[in-house]
Amino acid sequence: MKVIIFGATGSIGQSALKVIREQRKQEDIQIIAITGNNNVEQLCRDAIEFNVERVVTANDEHLSQLRHNLASYEIKVLSGSEAILETAQIEADWVLSAIIGYNGVPPTLEAIRNSKTVAIANKESLVCAGKIIMDMAEKFHTTILPVDSEHNAIFQCLNGESIKTVRKVTLTASGGPFRNWTLEEMKKATLLEALAHPTWSMGKRISIDSATMFNKALELIEAKYFFHLKTDQLDVIIHPESIIHSMVNFSDNSTIAQLGPHDMKHAIAYTLNYPNRKATTLDEIDFAAQGKLTFEAPDYDRFPALRLAQVVLKSEGGLGAVFNAAKEVALDRFISGEIGFLDMSSLVEEVLMLPEIIGLEHKSPVSLNEVSEVNDLVRRIAKETRL
C-alpha cells in the first residue's frame, strides 16, 4: 500500500506514523511522501526512518537545512505550498490529510482527485468546501473517510445502516478546560489555561478551539456535509470523560454509539484498514476503572461558538469558509495576546454580521478559487476588525 501523509510532523501525523510503524511489521506499507512545516528535525527523522521518496516543508526558509540534513539519502526534498499541492497529485492508495487550518484545504481537494482513499483529519476542508469535496469524491470514485473522532464514530455507527433512517446525530464534546468556569473567569483566561485540555492531547490550535468550543462548531458543519444531514438533525452533548465519541439515533429510537479511549490512533487505524478491521496493540477501555460516563447540556451563553455555528449550518454553504477564516484570525490574535479569550467569538460574530458577508449566505462556492477568494477577503476583514 502506497501512503502519503500531509502534516506528518503534527499531532495527527505523528499518531499516524505510530500506527503505520506497528502495522508495517505485518504488511507492506510504503510511505512515499511526507510534508511538514517548521519542525525540520522531525521531518528528517521520519523521512529517514520510513525511507520516503519525497519530503516537503511548507516553509521555503527550511529548504536548505532539509537538503543538508538529507544530503546522503536518495530523497527528493522540496519546499513551498506549490510543492505540497504537487505532492497531492501523486497517485496513492491512502492519503492522510492532517495539515492544520485552511492551508490543508487545497491539498485535500487535489488528493481526492488523485488517490484511492483520502482520510480527512483537516476538518477545515469540509467546513470551507464541504459540497465541493463530496461532489469530487463521487466524481473521481474516491473513498473519503473521516478521521476526526466524532465523525469517525458516526461513520462506524452508520455501518450497514441507511442514512434515511437517521433521526439525529449527537456529537460529544469534553467541554474543554473551561467547562465549569464563569463568564467572568473566561474573560480573563490565558493562553496557557486555554491549552490545558482535560482529556485529549492535540496540536496547539485545535486545543484552543476546544476551549472556545469553536472546534465543536466546526465539527457540526463538518458532519452536515460529510453525512448529508439537516441542521435540526445535529446536536451536541457535553460528555467530560470523552469515551463515547459520538452517537446516532435512528427512526426506531435506537441509539448506536461508538466508544474508545481518547487516542486518535484508533480512528486513524480504522481509516487505514477500512473496510476491514485489523488487530492492533492500541489500548482498550477499562470500563470498571472508568466507573461512570456523564452528560450535560451545552451552555450556549458561555460558548457562543455553538450558537454561531447555527448561523452557518442554516446558510446554503457560503458561510463555512467565512466562519473558518474569521475563527483562524481570531485565534492568531488571541495567541499573540492582542485580544482576550471571549473576544474570539465576538470577532467571529461581528464578521458574520457584516453586510458584505451576510450576502454570501446564499452563495455556495463551486470551486476552490471561490473558496480561496472568500478566505482571503475574510482574513483581511477580520485582521482589521476592532472590538
Ligand code: NAD
Ligand atoms: P498540529 O498543529 O499538531 O500539526 C499540524 C501539521 O500541519 C504539522 O505537520 C505542520 O507542519 C503542518 N503545517 C502547519 N502549517 C502549515 C502550512 N502553512 N502549510 C503546510 N503544512 C502546515 O495539528 P493537529 O492537531 O495534528 O491537527 C491537524 C488537523 O487535524 C487539523 O485540521 C485538526 O483540526 C484535525 N484534528 C486533530 C485532532 C487531534 O487530536 N490533534 C483531532 C481531530 C482533528
Ligand code: MG
Ligand atoms: Mg474531534
